[in-house]
Each structure stands twice: as structure tokens, then as C-alpha cells.
Amino acid sequence: MTETTAKTLSSTQRAVHELRGLIFRGELPAGSDHLEAELAQRFGMSRTPVREAALILESQGLVELRPRKGVRVLPVSSDDMREIYDVLTELESLAAGQAAQQSYAAKDLQQLEAAINDMDRAIASDDLEAWADADDRFHTELVRLGNNSRIETIVAMMRDQVRRARALTLFMRPLPTQSNEDHRLVFEAIKNGDPAAAHDIHKIHRQKAKTMLLALLEKHRLTLI
Amino acid sequence: MTETTAKTLSSTQRAVHELRGLIFRGELPAGSDHLEAELAQRFGMSRTPVREAALILESQGLVELRPRKGVRVLPVSSDDMREIYDVLTELESLAAGQAAQQSYAAKDLQQLEAAINDMDRAIASDDLEAWADADDRFHTELVRLGNNSRIETIVAMMRDQVRRARALTLFMRPLPTQSNEDHRLVFEAIKNGDPAAAHDIHKIHRQKAKTMLLALLEKHRLTLI
DNA sequence: GCATTTGTTTACGTATGCATTAAATTATGC
DNA sequence: GCATAATTTAATGCATACGTAAACAAATGC
Numbered sequence A, B: 001m002t003e004t005t006a007k008t009l010s011s012t013q014r015a016v017h018e019l020r021g022l023i024f025r026g027e028l029p030a031g032s033d034h035l036e037a038e039l040a041q042r043f044g045m046s047r048t049p050v051r052e053a054a055l056i057l058e059s060q061g062l063v064e065l066r067p068r069k070g071v072r073v074l075p076v077s078s079d080d081m082r083e084i085y086d087v088l089t090e091l092e093s094l095a096a097g098q099a100a101q102q103s104y105a106a107k108d109l110q111q112l113e114a115a116i117n118d119m120d121r122a123i124a125s126d127d128l129e130a131w132a133d134a135d136d137r138f139h140t141e142l143v144r145l146g147n148n149s150r151i152e153t154i155v156a157m158m159r160d161q162v163r164r165a166r167a168l169t170l171f172m173r174p175l176p177t178q179s180n181e182d183h184r185l186v187f188e189a190i191k192n193g194d195p196a197a198a199h200d201i202h203k204i205h206r207q208k209a210k211t212m213l214l215a216l217l218e219k220h221r222l223t224l225i
Numbered sequence C: 001g002c003a004t005t006t007g008t009t010t011a012c013g014t015a016t017g018c019a020t021t022a023a024a025t026t027a028t029g030c
Numbered sequence D: 001g002c003a004t005a006a007t008t009t010a011a012t013g014c015a016t017a018c019g020t021a022a023a024c025a026a027a028t029g030c
Helices: A011-024 A036-043 A047-059 A078-100 A106-124 A128-145 A149-172 A177-191 A195-219 B011-024 B036-043 B047-059 B078-100 B106-124 B128-146 B149-172 B177-191 B195-219
Strands: A063-066 A070-073 B063-066 B070-073
Touching: A011 A036, A011 A047, A011 A149, A036 A047, A036 A070, A047 A063, A047 B047, A078 A128, A078 A149, A078 A177, A078 A195, A078 B078, A078 B149, A106 A128, A106 A177, A128 A149, A128 A177, A149 A195, A149 B078, A149 B149, A177 A195, B011 B036, B011 B047, B011 B149, B036 B047, B036 B070, B047 B063, B078 B128, B078 B149, B078 B177, B078 B195, B106 B128, B106 B177, B128 B149, B128 B177, B149 B195, B177 B195
Parallel strands: none
Antiparallel strands: A063 A070, B063 B070
């Protein structure tokens, strides 16, 4: 997501990147097992960096290392999704409230507003991918403004998981027009320095999203990703 | 903390355990650097498992791997502590509220009650270490009852960090008598199935703890641990 | 005397090798 | 034919080896 200087990427970093990519693009389906040696060959490196990457992704909840079974891509059940959304909801709302306490200048909120406008545009042109992208940017920026690096890290991890589910459900749900009204209200609350409003509106927003996603997952029996 | 089957611990697991121990006991002070080879020798193993352990602890926010500088024990500033407590407060309160929704039977809440009683006893006998231990058990059990494994994991990580700070401040603060009244109220709320009360009381409880700890850290300039 | 360059050390990142042990497969007894 | 035991296979966990590049020191030029 956020590029650093990125001069020479270490093999381990590359492995993390590649593995994540494979998982998010669905090329390694949930529940599938992959031997370290196999992945190493695929990435053109030795087992060591693959193993290190697997350990890192394991502590982020994306995979699991099982002796002799290889690296297992963790499935995400609808119950997992409930857990994840509950954490997301709580921490993002906290961030929203705290963002509203920081008395940001208008220019500090440009990114946030831009994301909202992009979403409007995407909805108008019926571009769901673009909408999803802008939605991500909105939430990332919202959390950043909350000024708590732990929340940023945790939410980024949780959002990774949600992204996997959303890829499946994006095309089966109503156009998210209502959604953007919520975003704008949160934005206004932050601009006006109203923490309670920012918190509460965002919380309800996330709870609606959770209910909708879980209903879709249940309806279509999408236990995996 | 929670022992699994624990037949033969792998070297990597041992390394994680040993390293954590060294950090929590303050034998590796915050900010200090430690070469992989040095730690490997200390633990009687090769660099590989030490490195793997360091990677795991790095993603848990306890250490940092810096090329050629070794494994650095991360300092915890009072601003870090604010971040950590904010996350803890929010997620534990959520867990408390959700625990109250599960209509637990009395026997499911035995552990929780036992921890509260242990705290009372520890306070009566002026045993701060025992109190801290029981307090930990209370909070761990509370979160477990909330029935969200992600929250359990995250809170466990955050509590690790707090533990480091508490070790320093435990003996400079008032006896936590008020604290246990809060615990008991949360317990009652869960028993009576009152989510809002459980949530709100616990939240206020944690906010008080945060304020007190931060004041102590600031007062004594305990920027590190 | 100071700055710059050259040389040396050393810690890491990664590759590789090997012992262990779980799983799979075959063989054996009933 | 089926269950159990023996044997083989193979993937991991860990040790070790090594090239690279950063950090430090020494030496040289000015």
C-alpha cells in the first residue's frame, strides 16, 4: 500500500508482497496448503525468506504454518467476518472521534474529502472498482487522522481480511449511495470538531455495512473466500 | 501465558518465550540492541530460531530488527502508552458488553469472580504482585467471555506492553481498592445481562487507569521502560 | 590538522545441508 | 479382506556457510 523508499526490496519483503498478492487475487484459495519449497521456487528464492514471510503473515492472521502441511491460507468464515467487523467498527469509530478532536485545518482534510468526491464520481459512472478503491482511501485516511499508530496497524490488518470478502460480494449488493452520505457526515463532524457525532455516525455506518455483508455471506453460503 | 500441550517446545517457540521473558523482567532494557548471534549463544541455539522469534515479536510490536544494529527492544513512551490504553479501553469495553449479551450461566463466570476475590484478598494482605496477577486474570477472562478471538489476540498484545509499564509504576501508586469495586460492577452487569452497563462501567474503569498511569509516567519522566 | 579515501571488520540476509519425525505406503498376520 | 506393524518418503526445523554491504579504522593527500 504505502511505498517507502523501496530502493532494493529484500527477498523476505518480496515474499511477503507476492504471497499477499496471490492471496488477495484469489490465486491461492482459502484453505489451500502450499509447501515452502514450492513457494520458494515460484518466487525464485530459497526457503528461508519464504519462511520468514510466512511467519510475518501468520502473525497478521492471513496464513497458518502447519508442520508438514505447508503454509495454509486461512479461510474466513462469516463468524470470522463478524469478529473482524466488530473490531473495525470499534477502532475506526474511536479514530473518527479522535480525529474530530484534533481541530484539523481544511487542508489537512483534503485527502478525506477527495476520497468522498471520488466515491460520488464512481457511483455516478457505475464504477464499482473505483468506488471500492476510494472507499479504502477514505477509511485509511480517516484512521490516519485519528492519530493512533496502533489503530492504523490493526485496522489495516482487519481491512485486508475484509477486502477478501468484499471482492466476492461487491457485485451482488446495492449501489452504495447511502454509504457516501454517511461518509460526508463524518467528514463534516470532523471538520466541525464534533467528536461524538463523528464517532456515532461512523459507528452506525460500519454496523450497517457489517449487517449487509454478513447477510450476503450467509445467503450465498460464502463460508470461504 | 496459556500453556498448550507443550510436549516439546520448538527452538523458535523457546526463543520467543525467552526473549519475552528477558524483556518483561527488564533484563533487556528498552532501547537496547542485541545481536542475533549473541542472543543465539545465550539461548543455546543457532541464529535461525532467534531470527524467527525476533520476526514474530517484531510484528507484535515488542522489538525491531535493524540491519547491523541487532534486535532492538522498543521503548514505550507515554504517548505510546496513550495509544495502547485507548485501544485496550475500546476493545475490552466492547468485549465486556458482548460478554453481557451471551447470557452466561453462573458457573461460566466462576473464573471471573475468582479473580475478583483474589484481588480483594491481595489488597487485604497488601500483596501488590498477587493483585497484579489477579488483575491480569480478570481482564484476560473478561475478554475471553466476550467471544471474539481477534480481540483476545490484540488485547493480549497490548496488555504485554502495559505490563512493562506497570512493573515500574506498581509501587508508586495508591492501593487499587476503588478498582475492584469497578470489577465487581462489571461482573454483576455481565451476570445480569446488561451490556450497556458492562460496557460503560468498564470503559470508565479503563479510562481512570489510563489517566493515572499516564500521570505517573509523566511525573517521573519514565519515557522508557 | 582535517577531510577524504582505502581497507578491514563484522552482522546480516539468504542459501544450503541435514537430522528428525509425521505421513504415506507397503507388507504382514489373522 | 481388514487391521496392524514395518518401511519408506518427504517436509520441516534448525544449523551452518557464505557473499554483501554497512560501520569503523587507518592511511593518505592537502
